[in-house]
Amino acid sequence: MNAERGALRALLPVLGAHRAMTVRTFGAALADQAALVALVTLTAHTVGTAVVERQAPGPGTVVALLLLVTARALATWREMDLSHDLAYRVLAEMRIRVFDGLARSAPARVGGRRSGDLASAALGDVEALEFFYAHAVAQLVASGVVFGSGTVALALLDPWLLTAVLPVAALLVLVPLLESRGRVARGARTRAAAADLSAETVETVDGLHELLAFGALDTRRERLRAHGHRLGDAQRAEQAREADASAVRDLLVVAAVVGVVLAAAHTVSGAWAPAAMALALGVLAPVSDSAAALGQAGGLRAAAAQVGAAVRAPAGAPPPAAPRPVPDGPLGLRLRGVRFDYGGRVVLDGVDLTVRPGETLALVGVSGAGKSTCAHLVARFWDPAAGAVELVPAAGPPIDLRDVAETDLRRAVAVVGQDAPLFHGTLADNLRLAAPAATDDELAAVARRTGVDRIADGYDTPVGERGTTLSGGQRARIALARALLTHPRVLVLDETTANLDTEGDAAVSATLRDGAPSRTTLLIAHRPSTIRRADRIAVLEAGRVVQTGTWEELTGEGGAFARVVARR
Numbered sequence: 001m002n003a004e005r006g007a008l009r010a011l012l013p014v015l016g017a018h019r020a021m022t023v024r025t026f027g028a029a030l031a032d033q034a035a036l037v038a039l040v041t042l043t044a045h046t047v048g049t050a051v052v053e054r055q056a057p058g059p060g061t062v063v064a065l066l067l068l069v070t071a072r073a074l075a076t077w078r079e080m081d082l083s084h085d086l087a088y089r090v091l092a093e094m095r096i097r098v099f100d101g102l103a104r105s106a107p108a109r110v111g112g113r114r115s116g117d118l119a120s121a122a123l124g125d126v127e128a129l130e131f132f133y134a135h136a137v138a139q140l141v142a143s144g145v146v147f148g149s150g151t152v153a154l155a156l157l158d159p160w161l162l163t164a165v166l167p168v169a170a171l172l173v174l175v176p177l178l179e180s181r182g183r184v185a186r187g188a189r190t191r192a193a194a195a196d197l198s199a200e201t202v203e204t205v206d207g208l209h210e211l212l213a214f215g216a217l218d219t220r221r222e223r224l225r226a227h228g229h230r231l232g233d234a235q236r237a238e239q240a241r242e243a244d245a246s247a248v249r250d251l252l253v254v255a256a257v258v259g260v261v262l263a264a265a266h267t268v269s270g271a272w273a274p275a276a277m278a279l280a281l282g283v284l285a286p287v288s289d290s291a292a293a294l295g296q297a298g299g300l301r302a303a304a305a306q307v308g309a310a311v312r313a314p315a316g317a318p319p320p321a322a323p324r325p326v327p328d329g330p331l332g333l334r335l336r337g338v339r340f341d342y343g344g345r346v347v348l349d350g351v352d353l354t355v356r357p358g359e360t361l362a363l364v365g366v367s368g369a370g371k372s373t374c375a376h377l378v379a380r381f382w383d384p385a386a387g388a389v390e391l392v393p394a395a396g397p398p399i400d401l402r403d404v405a406e407t408d409l410r411r412a413v414a415v416v417g418q419d420a421p422l423f424h425g426t427l428a429d430n431l432r433l434a435a436p437a438a439t440d441d442e443l444a445a446v447a448r449r450t451g452v453d454r455i456a457d458g459y460d461t462p463v464g465e466r467g468t469t470l471s472g473g474q475r476a477r478i479a480l481a482r483a484l485l486t487h488p489r490v491l492v493l494d495e496t497t498a499n500l501d502t503e504g505d506a507a508v509s510a511t512l513r514d515g516a517p518s519r520t521t522l523l524i525a526h527r528p529s530t531i532r533r534a535d536r537i538a539v540l541e542a543g544r545v546v547q548t549g550t551w552e553e554l555t556g557e558g559g560a561f562a563r564v565v566a567r568r
């Protein structure tokens with residue numbers, strides 16, 4: 001709840017980038033509200049003059065009424081147009097800021113949260129704030145100005161009229177502030193239910209094959225139904241309280257108008273009495289609307305807090321203040337005393353590992369030993385808690401990854417997983433993901449080496465979202481080709497060829513080695529035939545490298561390596 005306090009205010013600086021438009025929106029809102037107050041007041045005065053003084057409105061009054069009607073219509077249209085334009089611009093920017101925050105802190109953040117929950121923050125929570133930017137900010141300020149000027153006009157007619165108007169105005173503003181705690185809680189409940197439903201839906205769609213295969217679809221449908229009900233209940237609770245609050249606001253305004261009528265009956269003469277009543281109604285109506293907006297804004301705090309947290313998410317791997325250049329030529333890789341945890345148990349506890357330039361080193365260990373964690377540290381998804389990951393040039397001192405600019409790092413190092421996701425688009429689009437400038441000839445050469453040329457009829461073939469139309473082995477080949485197109489000097493293969501058959505694995509390994517003999521490769525694998533092809537092998541156990549050597553050396557030694565190989 002504390003994080004939510006001030007969450008809406010914290011997002012206001014986004015409006016700063018749109019200062020001119022914010023001012024224009026405020027101007028239109030002010031013109032809109034002022035024209036309405038003037039219109040109802042003049043109308044009441046005109047009717048009062050006709051009834052009380054039996055005098056038809058003069059041409060000046062008729063023209064003024066027509067002008068006010070036109071001004072009000074134009075101002076309403078302009079205000080709607082500007083406020084929504086402003087809101088959508090702010091939201092578009094906010095969505096990108098949320099995305100930047102997620103990208104900056106990913107995958108550390110993504111690892112801890114469900115992707116549907118993140119989608120909800122990026123889309124749903126930002127969308128919910130549309131109300132705040134489009135309807136609340138400019139209207140609140142405009143209604144304050146209109147109320148101020150209206151009460152001065154009422155005081156000029158008769159200061160006693162204020163005794164009915166001011167207390168009601170104060171109550172209208174106070175009530176939503178007093179019950180804001182409940183509103184914030186109800187809003188948070190709705191946002192949480194929406195995020196849960198979003199997460200469940202994304203997971204269900206992702207895992208449709210497994211749910212079908214294990215006959216778990218019905219159970220899942222019931223879960224989705226329960227989540228849908230929970231969201232419905234939360235939304236109904238918010239709406240019910242909103243209806244109550246609206247009724248209370250209407251009652252207060254009516255009470256103020258009755259008070260004004262009673263006071264005006266004694267002190268205000270002729271047509272000014274109905275005019276005073278209309279003026280009181282005119283100045284209180286925007287205050288009532290603002291009170292409603294204030295109340296609803298309370299319910300948006302949870303959304304604003306989520307968006308704010310995403311926008312301000314700290315970088316998992318902050319950019320270097322003074323980047324060091326990476327020299328040309330072969331690069332080795334070194335993990336020096338690396339310690340790392342994901343916020344709980346220590347996963348890597350002083351890992352020392354060197355891969356010499358041009359060498360292929362297989363990193364092996366039991367499942368959960370921390371091999372992929374090493375790969376992620378080399379990709380600099382995160383930084384180690386202690387120690388360093390370094391690129392080692394042929395000449396000159398090693399370079400800590402923390403000192404390497406993001407673009408230089410991505411040019412030098414490529415990390416390929418086992419099942420890299422593919423994106424909606426053609427095969428060529430997916431291959432060119434990291435190397436958009438790669439020529440058709442380069443594409444064809446890499447595709448030949450990795451066997452991607454046998455996957456589809458042409459590079460313009462759509463591969464479908466997440467590559468669901470392809471086999472695991474085909475996806476692995478595409479992921480590998482995608483990385484090779486960037487000509488990395490350090491290549492990390494994290495179980496990349498595990499989905500290929502033994503022959504395919506051997507063929508890919510051979511072409512990888514022949515294609516770039518100076519490339520340094522860190523190979524994470526379980527399959528003995530893959531491990532055996534490496535120049536050297538390092539064994540990870542209990543957070544440390546406990547053995548290194550060639551296949552022949554290690555098979556003779558026994559110990560951790562023998563245990564890992566025996567499990568295969």
Ligand SMILES: Nc1ncnc2c1ncn2[C@@H]1O[C@H](COP(=O)(O)OP(=O)(O)OP(=O)(O)O)[C@@H](O)[C@H]1O
Pocket residue numbers: 108111112342347365366367368369370371372373374
């Ligand atoms: N994003 C994460 N958040 C929290 N813990 C994680 C995360 N990723 C991995 N871990 C934990 O860190 C440990 C090491 O995981 P890692 O994936 O590095 O092991 P691995 O040796 O690659 O295993 P495998 O051979 O099964 O792929 C495991 O206990 C795992 O549960």
